[in-house]
């Protein structure tokens with residue numbers, strides 16, 4: 001997916017100005033950045049909810065699913081009905097039920113099909129929203145802080161579930177978070193946003209397969225330290241100062 005020369009402002013506040021990045025297809029890309037930098041705005045533009053004033057987003061598909069921070073389930077529908085709902089115009093009732101049930105079993109909710117959202121824990125509700133997102137076999141999956149508010153064990157379980165579903169369906173994933181640990185747990189490419197308008201402060205590629213990361217803590221520590229430093233920088237340095245530094249770095253490279 002290519003985000004090309006994007007410009008977006010809320011009133012006179014420029015969030016993106018002539019902004020371009022490339023998101024590799026079929027991979028997991030995390031976008032890290034401090035609160036208010038513009039991460040959600042970018043996801044909303046990718047989803048087509050917001051339109052950029054200039055520029056374009058070139059996608060290979062419009063089959064997009066969005067997982068939000070809060071699960072956004074329909075409270076009057078049961079777990080299985082919440083998942084079937086997104087298949088309404090795609091297949092008949094019998095087939096919807098079978099496919100929704102299979103996906104709910106996959107996310108570990110096979111015994112909660114007929115419960116209502118208020119009868120579930122926060123982690124279970126997020127699993128329903130993950131099932132709802134994957135049941136349409138999205139080619140693009142957008143995640144906006146999906147682990148917010150979950151305890152450390154639940155976070156890890158849901159990270160593992162997301163990675164396992166991604167391995168099965170291989171959508172192009174754009175995952176936004178404030179949390180370096182979330183990014184290290186799931187992403188092959190991590191982009192740190194900073195400034196206003198948004199600038200890419202760093203672009204990090206992790207070649208280590210996700211499943212091997214817990215057995216190579218020293219290797220991952222180097223990425224952790226680097227990303228923590230970048231996150232610290234993103235909240236400390238005014239944008240024009242950052243641009244000066246970048247230009248100096250550029251000059252030093254060329255010299």
Ligand SMILES: Nc1ncnc2c1ncn2[C@@H]1O[C@H](COP(=O)(O)OP(=O)(O)OP(=O)(O)O)[C@@H](O)[C@H]1O
Nearest residue numbers: 010011015033034035036037038039040041042178
């Ligand atoms: N509808 C809106 N009207 C005006 N300003 C907005 C609107 N939505 C967002 N903003 C502002 O635009 C900036 C970017 O918002 P956005 O939600 O994209 O940031 P974010 O990086 O996702 O932040 P967070 O991590 O806190 O969700 C913020 O300063 C926000 O206050």
